[in-house]
Amino acid sequence: MSHLHIPDGVLPLWLVALGWVVAAVYVGLALIAVRKGERVQLVPRVGVVAALVLAAMSTEIVPIAYHLNLTVLAGIILGPAAGVLAAFAVNLILALFGHGGVTVIGLNTVVIGTEVVAGFLLFRGFSRLVGDRPGLAAGLATVLALALSTTLMIGIVGLSRIAPTHARDLGSLDPKTLTLANPFGHGLVANRIVTPEQGAPAGDGGVSLTRFAIAVYALGAIGWAIEATLTGFIVSFVARVRAELLRPGESGVSWT
Amino acid sequence: MDVATVDLWATSGRSYLHRASATAKAIAAALCLAGVIAVENVLIVLTIYVIALAAARRSGIPVGKLVMGSAYPGVFAALFAFAQYRGDLVVPLTTIAKAVTAAAIVLLLISTTPYPKLFAVIRRLLPGVIVEVLFMTYRSIFILLHCLSDVMVAVRLRGGLVGRGLWGRARNLSAALALSVLHAFDTSERTYAVMRIRGYSGSLSGERAGGVGLKELPLLGLAAALAALAFVFRYEFRLLNPFSWLPLAIAVAVLITAVAVPVRAAASAAGQRRDDEIEQP
Numbered sequence: 001m002s003h004l005h006i007p008d009g010v011l012p013l014w015l016v017a018l019g020w021v022v023a024a025v026y027v028g029l030a031l032i033a034v035r036k037g038e039r040v041q042l043v044p045r046v047g048v049v050a051a052l053v054l055a056a057m058s059t060e061i062v063p064i065a066y067h068l069n070l071t072v073l074a075g076i077i078l079g080p081a082a083g084v085l086a087a088f089a090v091n092l093i094l095a096l097f098g099h100g101g102v103t104v105i106g107l108n109t110v111v112i113g114t115e116v117v118a119g120f121l122l123f124r125g126f127s128r129l130v131g132d133r134p135g136l137a138a139g140l141a142t143v144l145a146l147a148l149s150t151t152l153m154i155g156i157v158g159l160s161r162i163a164p165t166h167a168r169d170l171g172s173l174d175p176k177t178l179t180l181a182n183p184f185g186h187g188l189v190a191n192r193i194v195t196p197e198q199g200a201p202a203g204d205g206g207v208s209l210t211r212f213a214i215a216v217y218a219l220g221a222i223g224w225a226i227e228a229t230l231t232g233f234i235v236s237f238v239a240r241v242r243a244e245l246l247r248p249g250e251s252g253v254s255w256t
Numbered sequence: 257m258d259v260a261t262v263d264l265w266a267t268s269g270r271s272y273l274h275r276a277s278a279t280a281k282a283i284a285a286a287l288c289l290a291g292v293i294a295v296e297n298v299l300i301v302l303t304i305y306v307i308a309l310a311a312a313r314r315s316g317i318p319v320g321k322l323v324m325g326s327a328y329p330g331v332f333a334a335l336f337a338f339a340q341y342r343g344d345l346v347v348p349l350t351t352i353a354k355a356v357t358a359a360a361i362v363l364l365l366i367s368t369t370p371y372p373k374l375f376a377v378i379r380r381l382l383p384g385v386i387v388e389v390l391f392m393t394y395r396s397i398f399i400l401l402h403c404l405s406d407v408m409v410a411v412r413l414r415g416g417l418v419g420r421g422l423w424g425r426a427r428n429l430s431a432a433l434a435l436s437v438l439h440a441f442d443t444s445e446r447t448y449a450v451m452r453i454r455g456y457s458g459s460l461s462g463e464r465a466g467g468v469g470l471k472e473l474p475l476l477g478l479a480a481a482l483a484a485l486a487f488v489f490r491y492e493f494r495l496l497n498p499f500s501w502l503p504l505a506i507a508v509a510v511l512i513t514a515v516a517v518p519v520r521a522a523a524s525a526a527g528q529r530r531d532d533e534i535e536q537p
Contacts, residue, residue: 008289008292008293008354008358010336010351010354027386031383031385031386034385041445043385043388043389043392043448044392044396044441044444044445044447044448045441045444045445046389046392046393047389047391047392047393047394047395047396047444047448048392048396048399048400048437048440048441048444049437050389050393050396051393051394051396051397051399051400051440052400052433052437052440054393054397055397055400055401055404085385085386085389086389086393088386089386089389089390089393090393092378092390093390093393093394095362096362096365096366096374097259097262097325097359097362097363097366098325098326098328098329098358098359098360098361098362098363099328099329099359100329100332101355101358102289102358102362103289103293157336211338212335212336212338215335215338216335219335229426229430230426230429230430230433232430233426233427233429233430233431233434234430234431234433234434234437236430237430237431237434237435238434238437238438241434241435241438242438
């Protein structure tokens with residue numbers, strides 16, 4: 001689970017909007033990088049890889065609340081530019097299927113897009129280090145890219161300063177606990193669980209974030225191992241039968 | 257949720273929601289989502305959820321399957337909700353309810369709207385190549401699943417998943433997955449090339465999102481009412497919180513009525529046929 005499964009309405013709107021802006025920059029750069037003449041071959045290829053990622057993300061490993069991503073594989077096969085397009089498509093379709101909030105598509109594109117780009121770069125780096133063992137390079141790249149994107153995801157949650165101690169004060173069941181604070185007192189951008197005037201005591205948010213981070217890292221690490229194994233095997237197979245897919249310039253699709 | 261099943265519901269339904277324009281449904285979904293985002297009262301969130309279930313029932317969408325489908329993001333939201341728990345269940349429950357309700361809304365949207373029409377709405381907002389990628393992604397899901405199904409049958413017939421230990425089975429499974437992807441690449445590229453030869457230039461014939469007419473007004477009115485309810489409860493929560501059970505009670509009554517009153521015979525028969533087709537191996 002390297003992207004946000006936070007539902008709509010929990011993150012502050014400024015962060016959601018920032019996510020959309022950064023995602024627009026990501027996608028814009030990707031569109032510029034993908035040359036128009038290559039789209040005939042690229043569009044179906046991105047479609048298949050995005051479909052694979054979608055299928056992986058829809059397969060939940062229930063006991064650890066983790067699902068496979070295969071985003072590093074997407075980065076390795078598609079390259080960073082087309083990989084980012086695939087990441088955006090995946091997030092949009094996932095949101096349409098109720099898997100993740102609609103408003104966090106932007107942030108999720110940033111997280112998964114980073115995962116794709118990091119996976120691509122790390123794979124190339126490790127390929128030089130380990131030589132003719134693409135499966136191993138892909139496995140190592142997967143672990144590091146997922147760790148990076150998970151850290152980014154936790155950072156986003158931390159940035160949102162979500163400290164839900166007094167969240168019920170914003171309109172939950174018990175009117176006795178309600179404060180006189182107007183939830184729109186700071187405008188719509190203050191739309192978050194805790195308004196500044198209800199801010200949790202120092203350290204409360206940290207405890208919550210720490211607990212969240214521990215849970216995500218602990219459960220995620222098991223998932224990373226599974227995913228690294230799977231990605232390593234797949235890349236190893238592809239290297240044997242269609243090696244050009246893993247080599248820049250030979251697949252006919254830009255790796256820019 | 258099974259994509260093929262959702263696709264079948266969207267394309268074969270004849271209910272009011274199915275006949276409403278994609279644009280109107282997208283606006284209605286956006287209004288309901290805005291309500292879910294704004295409100296922090298779990299009972300109001302559940303009100304929107306129950307209304308969505310009632311709408312699904314009247315549209316011939318199996319309510320149980322919608323509940324199961326919308327529960328999926330709730331599992332992941334539970335992890336976040338766990339971090340919110342401070343001895344008070346209301347906050348984590350609200351987070352989970354928001355995830356589940358938002359999922360139910362978008363699932364209802366795609367269950368009643370064929371994907372070309374949905375992509376036609378998205379086309380108004382995003383660059384053409386992104387919509388092309390979306391379209392090919394959606395098509396590729398079916399291509400990939402078909403390839404994977406064939407390859408897995410072959411793997412099983414050759415005993416690829418028996419014995420060999422966990423490592424060996426993972427290796428075989430990965431090879432099967434990789435082979436499916438390579439097959440899917442070829443199939444998808446052929447499909448796209450054929451589409452291009454036949455004149456496809458980024459838009460599908462018949463993919464019209466439609467406008468908003470008189471027949472869509474009840475849908476938009478209901479969505480606007482739900483959004484207004486959520487915003488009013490968000491803004492006047494001190495005054496209204498003690499009465500937050502009331503909208504939920506009304507919504508539950510609506511759901512019971514929706515379940516009790518039979519869906520039109522034709523729609524029911526169509527739904528039964530669809531279920532039969534889906535149940536077939």
